[in-house]
Amino acid sequence: MGGAPTDLKLIDERGLRLDGRRPDEMRPLKIEAGVLNKADGSAFVEWGMNKVMAAVYGPRECHPRHLQNTERALVQCHYNMASFSVEDRKRPGPDRRSHEISKILSEALTHVVFTEYFPRTSIDVYIEVLQANAGTRCAGLTAASVALADAGVPMRDLVASVAAGKVANTMVLDLGKEEDNFGQADIPVGYVPRTDEVVLLQMDGDLTREEFDKGLHMAVGACKKVYEVQRDALKRRYSSRAEGQEEGA
Amino acid sequence: MSKDVVADLKRDYITRLLAKGMRSDGRQFDEMRPLKVETNYIGSAQGSALVHLGDTTVVVGVKLILGAPFPDTPNTGVLTTNAELIPMASETFESGPPDQTSIEVARVVDRGIREGHAVDLEKLCLEPGKQVWIMFVDVHVLDYDGNLFDAASIGANAAFKTAMVPNKAAGLGEDVPLPVKHQPISITVVKIDGKLLVDPTHDEERVADARLTVATIETGNLCAMQKGLDGAFTLDEVLKVVETSSRIGAEIRSRL
Amino acid sequence: MNTFSALKRDKGKCTAGHEANLCDLGLVPSVFIENMRVRQMGSNDSKEAAREIVVPGELLAISSKRAGPGTFSEGGKIYAAHLGIKSVRPDSISVVPLSGQYMPMRGDLVVGKIIGVGSSNWLVDINSPYPSPLHVNEVPWRVEFGETRKFMSVGDIVLLKIVGVDEIKRVSVSMQDHGLRKLTGGMVVELSPSKVPRVIGKNGSMIQTMKTMTGCRIYVGQNGRIWIDGELDNMVLAVKAIKMIEDEAHNLGLTEKVKRFLEENKVEGA
Numbered sequence: 002m003g004g005a006p007t008d009l010k011l012i013d014e015r016g017l018r019l020d021g022r023r024p025d026e027m028r029p030l031k032i033e034a035g036v037l038n039k040a041d042g043s044a045f046v047e048w049g050m051n052k053v054m055a056a057v058y059g060p061r062e063c064h065p066r067h068l069q070n071t072e073r074a075l076v077q078c079h080y081n082m083a084s085f086s087v088e089d090r091k092r093p094g095p096d097r098r099s100h101e102i103s104k105i106l107s108e109a110l111t112h113v114v115f116t117e118y119f120p121r122t123s124i125d126v127y128i129e130v131l132q133a134n135a136g137t138r139c140a141g142l143t144a145a146s147v148a149l150a151d152a153g154v155p156m157r158d159l160v161a162s163v164a165a166g167k168v169a170n171t172m173v174l175d176l177g178k179e180e181d182n183f184g185q186a187d188i189p190v191g192y193v194p195r196t197d198e199v200v201l202l203q204m205d206g207d208l209t210r211e212e213f214d215k216g217l218h219m220a221v222g223a224c225k226k227v228y229e230v231q232r233d234a235l236k237r238r239y240s241s242r243a244e245g246q247e248e249g250a
Numbered sequence: 251m252s253k254d255v256v257a258d259l260k261r262d263y264i265t266r267l268l269a270k271g272m273r274s275d276g277r278q279f280d281e282m283r284p285l286k287v288e289t290n291y292i293g294s295a296q297g298s299a300l301v302h303l304g305d306t307t308v309v310v311g312v313k314l315i316l317g318a319p320f321p322d323t324p325n326t327g328v329l330t331t332n333a334e335l336i337p338m339a340s341e342t343f344e345s346g347p348p349d350q351t352s353i354e355v356a357r358v359v360d361r362g363i364r365e366g367h368a369v370d371l372e373k374l375c376l377e378p379g380k381q382v383w384i385m386f387v388d389v390h391v392l393d394y395d396g397n398l399f400d401a402a403s404i405g406a407n408a409a410f411k412t413a414m415v416p417n418k419a420a421g422l423g424e425d426v427p428l429p430v431k432h433q434p435i436s437i438t439v440v441k442i443d444g445k446l447l448v449d450p451t452h453d454e455e456r457v458a459d460a461r462l463t464v465a466t467i468e469t470g471n472l473c474a475m476q477k478g479l480d481g482a483f484t485l486d487e488v489l490k491v492v493e494t495s496s497r498i499g500a501e502i503r504s505r506l
Numbered sequence: 507m508n509t510f511s512a513l514k515r516d517k518g519k520c521t522a523g524h525e526a527n528l529c530d531l532g533l534v535p536s537v538f539i540e541n542m543r544v545r546q547m548g549s550n551d552s553k554e555a556a557r558e559i560v561v562p563g564e565l566l567a568i569s570s571k572r573a574g575p576g577t578f579s580e581g582g583k584i585y586a587a588h589l590g591i592k593s594v595r596p597d598s599i600s601v602v603p604l605s606g607q608y609m610p611m612r613g614d615l616v617v618g619k620i621i622g623v624g625s626s627n628w629l630v631d632i633n634s635p636y637p638s639p640l641h642v643n644e645v646p647w648r649v650e651f652g653e654t655r656k657f658m659s660v661g662d663i664v665l666l667k668i669v670g671v672d673e674i675k676r677v678s679v680s681m682q683d684h685g686l687r688k689l690t691g692g693m694v695v696e697l698s699p700s701k702v703p704r705v706i707g708k709n710g711s712m713i714q715t716m717k718t719m720t721g722c723r724i725y726v727g728q729n730g731r732i733w734i735d736g737e738l739d740n741m742v743l744a745v746k747a748i749k750m751i752e753d754e755a756h757n758l759g760l761t762e763k764v765k766r767f768l769e770e771n772k773v774e775g776a
Contacts, residue, residue, distance in 0.1 A: 037393045038305045039340050042605065050293060054392060056338035060607055060635040071674055079345060084332065084388040085295040085311025093334055093388070094347070113563075115578075115587065118609075120674045122635040127338035131309060131390070132292050150562050153606025153700065155587040157578075158563025195563045195585070235589055236559045239604050259619075259663065263693040266738055274745075 012169040024173040032234035034151045042152025046144040050134035055144035057152040060122035074119035078107040082130040102138045109191040109200040115155040135181035142191050147231050161227035164189040165216035172215045188216045192224035261457040268445045282449045289412040297413020301405040305395035310405030312413045317384040327374025327382040331360035333389040340394035358476045359402045362465035366434025366473035373429035396452040399463045403436040434473050436465035437495035464495035560586040566599050574600030608634045608699040608729040610677045614668045617727035625652045633729040636677050644680035663689045692735030697752045699730035704755045719768035720744045739773045
């Protein structure tokens with residue numbers, strides 16, 4: 002978060018953002034489920050200029066062994082950015098930011114997965130950012146939920162995720178790259194629509210309590226829309242397959 | 251449980267089929283799997299390609315940044331190739347620093363590109379000894395069913411063809427196409443029970459005795475080769491593979 | 507507060523040459539997917555009824571019906587626990603899975619592979635997150651301590667029955683039943699366990715057709731592994747038929763299509 006170059010108008014006279022969006026508008030979101038052959042479940046998310054792939058293996062034997070839990074499955078999320086995903090090429094491999102994101106995503110998903118039915122196993126979730134344009138952890142969590150469902154992992158609900166933020170003293174939804182770089186606050190939120198629960202929440206920047214309240218509600222409202230896209234992706238993936246599955250003939 | 255467990259069972263089945271002249275996916279011995287290439291797939295890269303070779307899917311990204319040349323080659327740009335065999339792509343890939351397999355893939359693909367002079371590195375020199383373009387070729391495997399060498403080689407060529415040098419962002423004028431010189435394409439063949447098979451699937455790789463990757467350029471000349479696995483080829487087999495790889499390489503090249 | 511319903515098992519026929527008597531298991535969380543039973547219970551369903559795909563957490567009903575397999579109930583409402591097809595019965599609602607790992611259940615016939623040998627047991631991979639020990643007391647031979655390797659070694663393929671699964675999912679298997687044994691030769695095909703019912707077919711019709719038309723010996727494990735042996739060309743045919751079922755499990759009239767495919771490609775002398 003920093004001051005914008007003086008000629009950069011994050012919000013113009015008509016109240017529109019750099020890419021022409023209104024403050025409460027999300028970037029275009031597309032989700033496809035079941036896109037990889039080898040993984041047990043997968044999902045590909047295109048969100049604005051973000052391209053994020055999620056893949057799930059498991060439940061399977063837990064590695065490393067010493068992390069095994071005798072009573073439940075471990076949900077292990079591995080978030081990674083490809084070298085070519087960002088403007089300045091990133092060295093391959095996880096950095097501290099990736100580790101932190103992996104941790105909070107694992108925690109968010111653990112809340113909804115019926116981990117108690119798979120003791121001593123691990124459910125491995127891999128998230129690869131192929132192209133980044135701010136909001137990759139939200140796109141990753143959104144993709145991961147769909148991939149878990151695609152893999153047949155039982156869950157209490159899907160987790161939808163989007164970030165709100167403050168830009169040019171205005172609360173906005175779904176920050177783009179410049180808004181993330183030059184805005185005043187960023188609030189990624191992970192939400193469970195059915196139970197109205199927040200499972201991921203971070204914030205950095207400068208906000209009054211009222212601004213945060215507004216941002217949180219904006220994000221939650223948008224998560225409900227994200228959920229519709231997630232559900233639609235799963236139904237489309239299997240819709241043509243529904244017909245005869247139940248019958249033996 | 252690891253799906254690798256069933257691999258050994260397939261060995262018998264695969265070799266019995268080969269004895270009858272058949273491959274388990276119905277292909278001819280010298281047939282490549284369906285190939286689909288989409289270029290300019292990654293906006294944040296200067297060049298890129300998404301490659302589907304059968305069930306193997308890789309993304310190749312090309313990024314150029316300004317930097318200093320190597321002291322022993324002050325007049326040429328720098329080329330460096332990396333391959334990420336991420337766990338998402340296969341249960342047989344583990345997290346962590348690149349293992350021998352990832353490194354071999356990167357180096358063999360690099361050798362083909364470098365020795366085949368795919369990109370005119372001299373044209374990437376801006377100020378001899380001081381400033382050149384450093385070209386990163388990053389191979390990211392998303393779905394693995396064998397033959398990363400060829401998928402990556404094809405992807406790199408497709409990415410180079412449509413890549414742009416980012417002069418504008420560097421304040422050096424207009425963007426221009428990457429100076430492509432040749433198109434080195436590698437084609438890989440494995441030997442199973444004395445039979446030579448082109449473009450192996452993961453199952454075929456697992457039961458193969460030996461593997462030979464041959465990269466050729468459009469003139470028909472060879473620029474890189476790599477033999478792998480712990481079996482052996484006879485001299486005749488080597489020459490046969492060279493002939494097949496050149497022929498199929500040319501076919502693939504004409505489609506890019 | 508979640509409540510889970512008991513999974514009552516019906517007696518059912520599992521073809522592949524065996525009659526698997528599925529006994530009542532007692533209380534098991536309904537999240538446990540049991541394809542065949544759900545399907546058999548629904549064999550009276552109208553084929554024309556629309557198949558509704560549901561996602562995890564989706565509301566299925568506000569009803570006094572029993573929350574069947576693949577669902578969970580909360581506050582008097584029944585929700586889908588995983589992705590699948592909503593299945594409504596007179597007295598219960600369940601979700602038939604479209605994907606998912608094989609979760610071992612007592613009574614299941616499975617095709618396993620030996621992955622370890624101990625002094626008084628073998629370790630078996632049953633294509634599940636839970637590898638299973640096969641104790642010397644559970645095989646038809648008399649095995650002296652330390653002599654296990656003489657009977658079976660790593661890599662051997664075996665036909666077993668699941669005899670027990672405890673609360674932390676430790677699985678015990680046995681080879682002591684009619685027809686269970688070490689399998690030699692042949693080839694194993696793996697597919698998603700959720701597709702196994704399609705390979706077996708209604709009352710075993712699909713698997714019977716395949717065996718007759720290809721002349722192959724075929725054992726279908728509930729764990730998504732199918733062992734096939736026969737003349738090579740017939741094996742190739744059987745593998746293709748299974749692939750067709752896997753790819754088109756969603757289509758109605760699949761049995762007819764597979765039958766026609768096998769007819770047209772029948773190998774002489776099969």
